[in-house]
Amino acid sequence: MKSKRIALVANTDWFLYNFRHSLIDYLSGMGYSVILISPPGLYADRLVSDGYRWIEWQVGRQSIFPIREWMAIHRLEEIYRSEKPDIVHHHTIKPVLYGSLAAGRTGVPRIVNSITGRGYVFLSHELKARFLRPLVIALYRLALQRKNCRVIFENNFDQDYFIRRRLIRSGKTWLIRSVGVDIQKFKPTPEPVGIPVVTMASRMLWDKGVGVFVDAARILQSRLKVRMVLVGLPDKGNPSSVPQQQLNRWVNEGVIEWRGWQEDMAGVYSSSNVYVLPSFYEGVPRTLLEAAACGRAIITSDIPGCREVIEDGNTGLLVPTGNPQALADAIERLASDSVLRAGLSAAARVIIVEQFSTEHVNQLTEQVYQG
Numbered sequence: 001m002k003s004k005r006i007a008l009v010a011n012t013d014w015f016l017y018n019f020r021h022s023l024i025d026y027l028s029g030m031g032y033s034v035i036l037i038s039p040p041g042l043y044a045d046r047l048v049s050d051g052y053r054w055i056e057w058q059v060g061r062q063s064i065f066p067i068r069e070w071m072a073i074h075r076l077e078e079i080y081r082s083e084k085p086d087i088v089h090h091h092t093i094k095p096v097l098y099g100s101l102a103a104g105r106t107g108v109p110r111i112v113n114s115i116t117g118r119g120y121v122f123l124s125h126e127l128k129a130r131f132l133r134p135l136v137i138a139l140y141r142l143a144l145q146r147k148n149c150r151v152i153f154e155n156n157f158d159q160d161y162f163i164r165r166r167l168i169r170s171g172k173t174w175l176i177r178s179v180g181v182d183i184q185k186f187k188p189t190p191e192p193v194g195i196p197v198v199t200m201a202s203r204m205l206w207d208k209g210v211g212v213f214v215d216a217a218r219i220l221q222s223r224l225k226v227r228m229v230l231v232g233l234p235d236k237g238n239p240s241s242v243p244q245q246q247l248n249r250w251v252n253e254g255v256i257e258w259r260g261w262q263e264d265m266a267g268v269y270s271s272s273n274v275y276v277l278p279s280f281y282e283g284v285p286r287t288l289l290e291a292a293a294c295g296r297a298i299i300t301s302d303i304p305g306c307r308e309v310i311e312d313g314n315t316g317l318l319v320p321t322g323n324p325q326a327l328a329d330a331i332e333r334l335a336s337d338s339v340l341r342a343g344l345s346a347a348a349r350v351i352i353v354e355q356f357s358t359e360h361v362n363q364l365t366e367q368v369y370q371g
Contacts, residue, residue, distance in 0.1 A: 003030075006369070007079075007087070007089070008020055009032075009037040009095040009099050010096045011255070012092075013054070014043050015038070016038055016091075022180060033370075035054075039057060044098075044238055074102075080106040088111055089112040089369075100143035113150070114152045115158055116346035144162075145168070152368060155305045155308050156306075176368070181356055186265075196224060196227070198274045199269070201265065209278030209321070211277055212278040212327060215324035217255050218324075219324060219325060221255070224331075224335060230247070231262050233260055269294035273297065274298075276299045277298075278327050280321050285306065288300060291347060292316070295348075297342075301318065309348075315351055316348060317334065
């Protein structure tokens with residue numbers, strides 16, 4: 001029997017490589033013919049060297065010029081007509097919107113969309129976000145109403161929002177909490193000894209709470225000897241990106257350490273005592289899953305997405321968003337209590353193994369393709 005052809009589409013090759021590589025491997029092992037579609041970047045060659053077929057698709061993450069956007073949709077239509085996929089799986093906002101329209105126009109039998117969070121357009125108060133919001137809502141309503149469309153959400157809050165706004169009917173939605181974590185790669189290791197290390201790993205975005213982390217570090221300077229470490233790079237394609245010059249200023253002031261991008265994230269968690277993510281909004285952040293899988297005590301924001309992973313006082317600590325004082329207090333509490341850290345991290349690891357392994361998530365995702 002001829003294998004089904006499935007196309008995975010994202011707005012960066014980085015997303016496909018870092019967030020969906022496990023799913024790609026799983027689908028290939030199950031006999032699917034996998035096609036990867038994204039703009040070019042540092043990871044396309046890695047995907048090709050891993051034996052996968054990658055097709056270039058140019059789409060601007062921030063561009064709102066009508067001609068460019070039409071060209072991006074038209075190019076996807078050309079790819080779909082040429083490749084004739086049986087299933088397309090779109091990730092991130094523009095691939096979901098443009099890919100659904102292109103798939104509908106070219107007769108792709110099954111359309112699957114992953115909504116990994118509502119993000120900047122829906123939640124920011126900036127003028128650009130408020131201007132774009134009605135347009136994006138209208139496009140979602142148009143793109144998601146097709147009979148052969150299925151939508152995966154990472155948390156109940158986003159799922160309910162889309163249903164309440166009548167962007168999609170409830171019977172066409174699935175809840176799969178995250179892209180999963182490799183529990184063999186990310187596994188518990190002994191904590192480092194010495195001055196406690198508190199790490200935040202993410203894109204360097206204000207919306208991720210980088211500024212809150214730095215302000216908490218300032219508060220702790222007079223209260224606790226602790227190393228506050230940022231891991232990750234600015235994201236020039238995001239309006240919320242923290243300028244590199246600002247990161248360098250914080251380092252020069254001695255407020256934080258900044259290690260930039262790191263390939264070995266398991267090593268990053270292993271070299272930490274506490275992991276922190278004070279984000280303003282999320283789908284289900286994979287760094288929480290990875291840190292918990294590595295047996296690290298976690299402090300994160302009391303918001304949808306983060307609450308999917310962390311139960312306050314049981315598997316970690318939750319703090320209000322945008323509150324450096326609350327974050328500093330929670331860091332001081334955990335950094336000073338190794339017994340509490342051990343209890344929280346052990347409970348979190350159990351949840352990760354039972355509910356968030358890549359094997360479990362990949363199986364659920366394939367069920368959406370078949371359902």
